[in-house]
Amino acid sequence: MKYMAGALVAASLVGCTNLDENLYDQVASQNYYNTKSDVIRAVFRPFEHAFWSVQSRHVLNEESADQLITPTREDWWDDGGRWARMHRHEWLTTNGEAQTEYNGCFQGIMQANLVIEDLEQRSAAKFGFSDAEFKNLKAQNRVLRAWFYLRLLDAFRNVPLAVSYYDTSKNSAGQVEPRKVYDFIESELKAVLPELTRKTSLGGNQAAQGQWTQASAAALLVRLYLNAKVYIGEDHYTECAQYAQDILDGKYGSYKVADRWDAAFDWDNQTSDEVIFAFPASAGRTHWHYNGDMFWWSVPSKASDWLKDTKNKVGTHNIKYSASPSYNPKGEKYTYELGMPIERFKQYPSDVRLKMYTNLGNNRREGLFIFGKISYTDDKGQTAYLKDHNGRYTLDLRDAVGKFGGTDGNKWLATSESRLEDGDDNSGWMFAKYPLYSDDESGQLEADYCEIRLPEIIYSLAECKLRSGDATTAAQLLNSVRKRNYPSTDWSTALYTPEGAAQLDLKEMLAEWGREFFAEGRRRIDLIRFGKFLDAWWDKKADADSHTLIFPLHRDILGANRNLKQNPGY
Template sequence: MKKLNITLAACSVIALSLASCTKLDEKLYGSKTPYVAGNASTSDLNGVYAQLNGQASQSNTYALQEHSTDEMMGPTRGTDWGDFGTWRKLHTHSWDPSHNQVNDTWDELNTGVYRATQVVSTATDNSIKAQASFLRAYFMFQIVDLYGQAPFRDPAASPDDIPIVYNRSDATDFIIKDLEFAEANLAAPSGDIGVASKAAADALLAKVYLNKAVYKAATVGGPFTFDKADMDKVIEYANKVTAMGFTLEPAGKYFQDFAWDNTEQSHENIFGISNSAARTVSNANTRWRMGLHYNQTPDGWNGFTTLADFYHSFEDGDERKGVDYPGLTDRVGLRAGFAVGQQYGPGHVALKQRGGQPLVFTEDVSLNFSTEAQGIRVFKYFPQPSANNTVNDDHATNDYVILRYADVLLEKAEAIMRGGTDPMGQTALQIVNAIRAPRGASALATVDATSMLAERGRELYWEGWRRNDLIRFEKFNDPVDQRPNASDKTRTLYPIPQRAVDTNPNLKQNPGY
């Protein structure tokens, strides 16, 4: 019932490239006319960028990457958020090949690959081709990470040809090749994170090489062996990003990477979706509406929460845990970060639930049976209140962030920890503590796999990378709150949608499904 984004446009392309969608109007969606070769234009490229907008949804890619982890869940509250179990199944690792978001994410991402391929195959302008190559690599990266197989159709092929399928290893090589071409032909960062740049290509290359051991592993779910040569590549690309002028936010400014003016204020944001008052192409408001109670300002959907154990992994002095944010808290009572305890509105008025009880967000929460006030909420993004303490967040100006500099630095630190050599001479501990210091967290004495994973969680929570991290550290299947038993390692991959397997004999269902 809660705003599940179902992209009908995805079906039109998947019908051409991957599988068939049911109940489609043939006049609108059933054409089998092959793509006509020509010089791809800026408008064609804009269509590929537009496919990124689904990344800012609370469902699909984001939900698959977050709800399955130790930092997010979507509790059912009476009749709210039941949604036929779609959120509960993600958190309990009990999805199957017919799960709606498993299917919709597959369609959405493969549509992105196909649209990008159309531009790559016809563009004569290297700038356009490089941007499309980067976008194709990003969409395919998500497919490889989530599903482990990547269908691919040449736009010039006959509509009757069955798409080939890259296995996980070969698809990873394909992604690297795309990104290397993009990196060589993209421009330097322009200040607009909505345009792919050399820094974006370098940042994504670092992430691919860091996860290469996962994608090349002989067994799904590990164990993983991290080659020094791959770790050195992570460090190389991370250093290239640093050389382009990105820096960490100063003390007290962590949340300005996500605030309404992050376009102008951020020193860390590398790539994402740019929004402005004049042009909101992919509203970041889902990120606060997911957890805001109906009686808060602005009102929200009263949905997702974090887990108490994750919340308690932060020190009290760590800014990332939560702060009063100027221009936000003093106007509408909302704090940036984690929200627990009594909640306040404009004028610091203590808010109440719909039934009249105090609105007190509690640590305890049940995945199946929760009240409207249970669960710790998270407001990493937040809207700009007006002068009269109201919020119209339908045109929020927050850029939506996909790649960020602190992530790149932590990847470099992890690569050093895993045996890579930094020509700049930094140690993993130095990098981690350099990130913790401006956040107000105390310095660590040592860093190992456990503390590195924990630090990535504290720095990057709710940014869509937690599942990816947990799998790489071989912790994804561990029990967590509301999932008391370990899941099988085959759950580190989602199933291929059954209708895709049924229509493409080159696709083979993943192990365990």
């Protein structure tokens, strides 16, 4: 719908930084709706909050999983053991990330409830909308509300069900069983599908970027059904496969896998047909995925010296995230089934994503990872190398965690001991999933945040096929995406059989989810679905029981509503 771009411009002027305020009260007045623009601004206000909220989900789903870590960096990133507890599944009822996810989702739900009920009390004609346009605006907030509930079901399982802003008697006093939330999500998405727009041609979402469409709502059903066994103890792979196949067949719109792995994350991803749903972002407005809890802090702290990206500063870079190590400090490879993401990528050594991240100029990049010594040209035109955050030694990033300091990257330490507490700035390969373009490039911070892309649908269908015993079709589906990651000369070895020599089973399927969706905020649920979340990996023992499959409710949440009960095991 053509109104989206203008609506998000207005919405982006309001920040979501204070969880103590009722952000939705800006549109609560009964006198607010006077013009068409007022309606549009109100309708899309919850979308900006939703975009902001992806930060807490990213922390929960990646820090608690096996691929990303936040080691102590000498005098940085200990934070009272917070990140070590997340990694080892030792979180407490004082866990701030879980509270932020819970509060952020329910704030978004109440914002959406307000808009839905306000539109139900008003007519399309009064504001110059057609009936179809007006239904679409309401339907989009119903999808957004379902998206929030899917996150709550995923993280906490036992949550209240609030469906009204004005009549709280319609809302549950305490938690409802997971099945009730599951059924609500399913029925809402199915009900609004016909009222949403359908992408009818190739060329990307363009100005419609950020709108829930038929394909994106159907994609949420794919997510729901894929994880139904986790959520409600029932297998719904058949329904998952059907909706995924319908999306691929074009029933809900026209989409296509990009020929570059990074196209869905690049500055012009509104033109990528791989993108099914993305939150619009720009340097001059909001770009929450470029904030600290996400991709601004997955590079060295002094990376701006190298990247020359200080013009649109969102705070200095930092060294929060690294890939979990494949080697101990002595240079000996680990043998864990889980984690070791760099080694999983190197299983297919010609993977183009393994190249060193480099800005090529003219708003293009190559490579995903940052490793070894990082050279740049300093202000005097001389070659220099990035240093640690204290400026004491030259960085030489390696796929291990230890106090390496100024040790050359070709040399190792005498000890094999390695924990999160033992790290420094050299510990772990870093990464740039979204491009970090320089001040001279117009694409700097212009990438929209890609929430749903077509490979997720393809991989979901492939998993359903594999679980049903059809490994050949599963392999062909995966290969339709994977072939862009390897030179065609290597397809005979890199692709899955029968198109190549690589073998596909459930273990490899999980590894391939980890490669394709590395650092995209979903690793936790994939591990759970494959029955691996409770297992051991680097610096984590196997969980003693299964209560850590869901997060605890923060004590402040329980204190605010005495009808709530703590999740089992906490």
